[in-house]
Amino acid sequence: MSVFELLKEYIETGRIKLDKSKYEGKKITIHDPCNYHRKSFMSFGQHFLDECRWVTAQCCPEIVEMEPHGMNGLCCGAGGGAWASPYVQERIDYGKWKADQIKATGTDLICAPCHNCRDQIMKSLTKEFDIPQRTYYIWELVSDCVIMEPWSEEEVKKSHEERDKQYERDDIDLDEEY
Amino acid sequence: MEALDLTKRPKSKLALKPEWADVCFTCGTCASGCPVTGVDGWDPRKAVRAALLGLEQELVDSRWPWICTICGRCEYMCPQGVNLMALIRYARTLRERDKVPGVLHKGVAMCLERGNNLGIPETDYLFLLADLSKEMEEGTVETEHGEEYPPYPGFYCPVDKEGANIIVTINSKEPMGEPEDMMFWWRIFYAAKESWTVPKQNWEGVLWGLFTGDDDALKEQCRRIIENARKVGAKTILYPE
Numbered sequence: 096m097s098v099f100e101l102l103k104e105y106i107e108t109g110r111i112k113l114d115k116s117k118y119e120g121k122k123i124t125i126h127d128p129c130n131y132h133r134k135s136f137m138s139f140g141q142h143f144l145d146e147c148r149w150v151t152a153q154c155c156p157e158i159v160e161m162e163p164h165g166m167n168g169l170c171c172g173a174g175g176g177a178w179a180s181p182y183v184q185e186r187i188d189y190g191k192w193k194a195d196q197i198k199a200t201g202t203d204l205i206c207a208p209c210h211n212c213r214d215q216i217m218k219s220l221t222k223e224f225d226i227p228q229r230t231y232y233i234w235e236l237v238s239d240c241v242i243m244e245p246w247s248e249e250e251v252k253k254s255h256e257e258r259d260k261q262y263e264r265d266d267i268d269l270d271e272e273y
Numbered sequence: 274m275e276a277l278d279l280t281k282r283p284k285s286k287l288a289l290k291p292e293w294a295d296v297c298f299t300c301g302t303c304a305s306g307c308p309v310t311g312v313d314g315w316d317p318r319k320a321v322r323a324a325l326l327g328l329e330q331e332l333v334d335s336r337w338p339w340i341c342t343i344c345g346r347c348e349y350m351c352p353q354g355v356n357l358m359a360l361i362r363y364a365r366t367l368r369e370r371d372k373v374p375g376v377l378h379k380g381v382a383m384c385l386e387r388g389n390n391l392g393i394p395e396t397d398y399l400f401l402l403a404d405l406s407k408e409m410e411e412g413t414v415e416t417e418h419g420e421e422y423p424p425y426p427g428f429y430c431p432v433d434k435e436g437a438n439i440i441v442t443i444n445s446k447e448p449m450g451e452p453e454d455m456m457f458w459w460r461i462f463y464a465a466k467e468s469w470t471v472p473k474q475n476w477e478g479v480l481w482g483l484f485t486g487d488d489d490a491l492k493e494q495c496r497r498i499i500e501n502a503r504k505v506g507a508k509t510i511l512y513p514e
């Protein structure tokens with residue numbers, strides 16, 4: 096199952112409720128990871144672009160698209176293992192395409208649904224090319240907007256029992272190692 | 274430069290199938306849309322030509338197949354449906370394993386041996402999850418960006434939980450360097466009251482065999498993820514990469 100489908104299902108069915116004031120008045124742009132969208136479509140026939148935008152809009156409705164985006168979107172520059180590769184300058188040069196696109200949107204936030212893309216944009220391109228926006232995972236956006244309702248005493252008790260059983264099985268003693 | 278005698282060209286080691294290269298009609302669409310056209314003098318159209326004209330070893334020995342990010346823009350736009358990504362990835366496959374650039378192959382080997390790319394031991398992993406769970410339950414989480422979160426009473430991170438609905442893989446950089454980032458999902462699962470779990474062993478979600486062109490490693494990694502899901506009876510694998 097894709098992260099977009101799961102998040103969409105949680106929101107649509109009311110299993111999680113979102114506080115829409117969290118990013119009120121802010122604008123967001125979306126980076127489309129090659130693997131989640133273009134390559135998913137080419138391999139499995141599903142691109143999830145609409146689901147991604149739907150979920151993002153639940154947290155921050157003002158979306159400004161990069162050009163090009165979606166199926167023709169540009170890679171962040173760190174795909175295919177390049178984030179871990181020794182060809183650092185080449186990765187940064189590639190990322191300039193992305194950095195220019197991001198800056199041109201003039202938004203407050205960037206949504207980057209993939210680990211690798213998020214690291215490239217947040218930890219490398221932001222610094223190299225003075226990107227003013229802050230980068231979020233899509234599940235980070237949702238997580239930050241989720242309204243926390245504490246579980247009932249009964250639920251907490253049941254969960255603690257399960258936890259204790261698991262820790263016993265796995266030999267975990269938090270006090271001991273402190 | 275010596276002229277190539279095309280009547281005597283040996284069978285290509287790289288262009289294994291007609292749709293990997295033969296069907297190309299050299300239009301250059303791929304090269305015009307590729308962000309790394311021109312780097313080291315290569316581009317996707319040239320890569321296809323090299324594969325066909327017996328020059329594939331030059332491509333395999335070059336840095337270019339590793340600078341291409343296998344983003345798929347070229348293939349998506351190619352009017353002939355050339356499988357450019359398969360071709361370029363196979364150029365990586367043909368690189369000797371000890372000449373794979375950087376840490377990628379070491380990560381693959383580590384993952385096959387120890388179950389994750391960074392070799393994090395099982396006891397450290399289990400202890401970290403328990404420790405973070407406690408912080409989250411008590412509301413004492415400290416984040417890089419200075420956010421504050423409330424306590425989550427009853428929260429813990431289930432490991433190999435029988436009958437869980439969803440099993441989630443983990444990106445080894447998180448337990449290693451950004452453990453609080455795992456809590457983004459944890460908070461969502463808490464709110465949704467999801468029945469979920471993470472695997473006890475072989476929990477790595479970053480399959481570098483995909484990038485190094487190592488099909489055997491990739492198959493083994495996928496087999497383990499599926500085995501983990503079967504073991505606990507999870508119907509859904511969530512793979513948040």
Ligand code: SF4
Nearest residue numbers: 297298300301303351
């Ligand atoms: S776009 Fe396709 S047909 Fe055109 S040069 Fe590239 S591989 Fe060949």
Ligand code: SF4
Nearest residue numbers: 307341343344345347
């Ligand atoms: S997959 Fe590689 S060759 Fe094709 S457009 Fe992307 S970077 Fe260029």
